[in-house]
Amino acid sequence: MAEETKKTDDVSRRQFFVKLGLGSLSIAAAGTAAFAYQYLEPNVLFEPSPVVNAGKPDRYPLDSVTLDVNSGIYVIHSQEGYFSLSAVCTHLGCLTAWKPELNMIACPCHGSKFETSGKKIEGPAPKPLPWKRIWLNDDGDLLVDRSTDVPALARDSFVRV
Amino acid sequence: MAKTVDQYFDHLRETRVWRSIFRSGAGSSTLKRALAIQQNVFLHLFSTKVRTRMLSFSATWYLGTLTLGTFLILVATGIPLMLYYHPSAPQAYADTKDLQFVVSSGLFLRNLHRWSAHAMVFLVFAHMFKVFYRGAYRPPREFNWVIGIVLLLITLLLSYTGYLLPWDQLAYWAITVGSNIASAVPVIGNKIHFLLLGGNAVNANALLRFYVLHCMILPLAAMFFVAIHFWRIRKDGGLYAHASEPATLRTAASRTAAVTEAQ
Numbered sequence: 197m198a199e200e201t202k203k204t205d206d207v208s209r210r211q212f213f214v215k216l217g218l219g220s221l222s223i224a225a226a227g228t229a230a231f232a233y234q235y236l237e238p239n240v241l242f243e244p245s246p247v248v249n250a251g252k253p254d255r256y257p258l259d260s261v262t263l264d265v266n267s268g269i270y271v272i273h274s275q276e277g278y279f280s281l282s283a284v285c286t287h288l289g290c291l292t293a294w295k296p297e298l299n300m301i302a303c304p305c306h307g308s309k310f311e312t313s314g315k316k317i318e319g320p321a322p323k324p325l326p327w328k329r330i331w332l333n334d335d336g337d338l339l340v341d342r343s344t345d346v347p348a349l350a351r352d353s354f355v356r357v
Numbered sequence: 358m359a360k361t362v363d364q365y366f367d368h369l370r371e372t373r374v375w376r377s378i379f380r381s382g383a384g385s386s387t388l389k390r391a392l393a394i395q396q397n398v399f400l401h402l403f404s405t406k407v408r409t410r411m412l413s414f415s416a417t418w419y420l421g422t423l424t425l426g427t428f429l430i431l432v433a434t435g436i437p438l439m440l441y442y443h444p445s446a447p448q449a450y451a452d453t454k455d456l457q458f459v460v461s462s463g464l465f466l467r468n469l470h471r472w473s474a475h476a477m478v479f480l481v482f483a484h485m486f487k488v489f490y491r492g493a494y495r496p497p498r499e500f501n502w503v504i505g506i507v508l509l510l511i512t513l514l515l516s517y518t519g520y521l522l523p524w525d526q527l528a529y530w531a532i533t534v535g536s537n538i539a540s541a542v543p544v545i546g547n548k549i550h551f552l553l554l555g556g557n558a559v560n561a562n563a564l565l566r567f568y569v570l571h572c573m574i575l576p577l578a579a580m581f582f583v584a585i586h587f588w589r590i591r592k593d594g595g596l597y598a599h600a601s602e603p604a605t606l607r608t609a610a611s612r613t614a615a616v617t618e619a620q
Contacts, residue, residue, distance in 0.1 A: 242562075
């Protein structure tokens with residue numbers, strides 16, 4: 197009787213240590229996974245600032261569409277005022293171009309076409325080109341924040357000089 | 358009497374040094390030839406016996422072997438290319454041009470790497486079509502087909518990561534488009550995009566990550582799975598005997614497989 201109890205104890209002790217071992221390894225594996233994920237995610241990015249200085253408003257004649265290829269934005273001077281549009285196609289991230297002869301914005305990669313309001317005319321692009329926040333700083337320069345979308349055609353999305 | 362080349366070779370194979378390296382020794386008996394395969398660290402992945410008919414061109418068109426051939430060419434040309442290439446944004450494009458116009462034989466190595474890469478992608482697909490239409494993917498070889506799918510994905514990823522390294526307009530936009538496809542994954546798409554590029558756009562971090570993937574992680578993964586792929590050919594009963602062949606041959610093939618398995 198006593199012998200049998202001892203035997204049962206032995207097995208459960210072994211199982212206890214197996215579980216303890218596996219449990220510790222699982223915790224260590226989860227920790228390693230979290231460690232690896234954090235390591236792979238850069239904490240500091242040496243990327244250009246999302247805020248772009250687009251210069252003085254008088255650089256942009258009335259009814260003009262101006263692409264800045266380096267920052268990937270359009271500055272458009274319309275009757276309602278100045279506004280800014282992302283030039284990055286919403287399909288797969290190519291840089292679109294303004295086609296004055298067609299009076300539309302076109303993407304060279306897969307043929308999406310947009311109006312100057314950002315609205316899609318045709319092509320695979322799933323969304324319109326987003327509007328970006330634009331404002332005048334104290335020096336009278338137009339600034340565009342590429343990281344902030346604003347509603348299309350909304351009153352506050354224009355800058356009036 | 359003058360010795361023939363074979364006799365010299367047999368003599369060499371009896372020397373102590375040779376015997377210390379290759380334990381099977383000389384002799385062309387079936388046992389010796391089987392041992393020569395079985396006791397070699399590289400060759401032991403393969404079956405010790407293969408019927409010559411299975412090695413005919415029509416059986417496989419040698420597509421798997423040719424794929425391995427292009428892979429070996431890619432390793433042999435890729436390592437010398439690494440000696441002149443800096444994976445940094447200011448230098449990558451200039452180094453690529455230097456390899457073409459300044460480094461001796463650089464143009465040859467780069468083009469050989471490029472054409473072999475194209476050939477490897479083509480051959481992997483051709484190999485898969487051949488295996489599929491012969492029915493060689495069916496049990497007991499179904500898991501080796503799965504390994505083959507993994508190798509297809511690794512091949513495509515190697516091709517894709519290598520595409521960025523010249524750091525020209527073609528590379529930049531191809532990777533911009535390709536990485537945006539990754540963003541389309543539900544919920545975690547943008548996270549994958551960020552981790553793949555090491556940032557929000559294709560820049561210096563992305564170049565370095567793609568370089569490490571292209572030159573270290575993916576080739577090592579490919580070698581790992583290629584080893585399993587070859588070993589599984591033996592374990593799954595050797596090269597596939599076509600279903601249209603006489604049943605006796607297929608029975609013989611499965612018997613050989615059983616013997617091989619037991620070894």
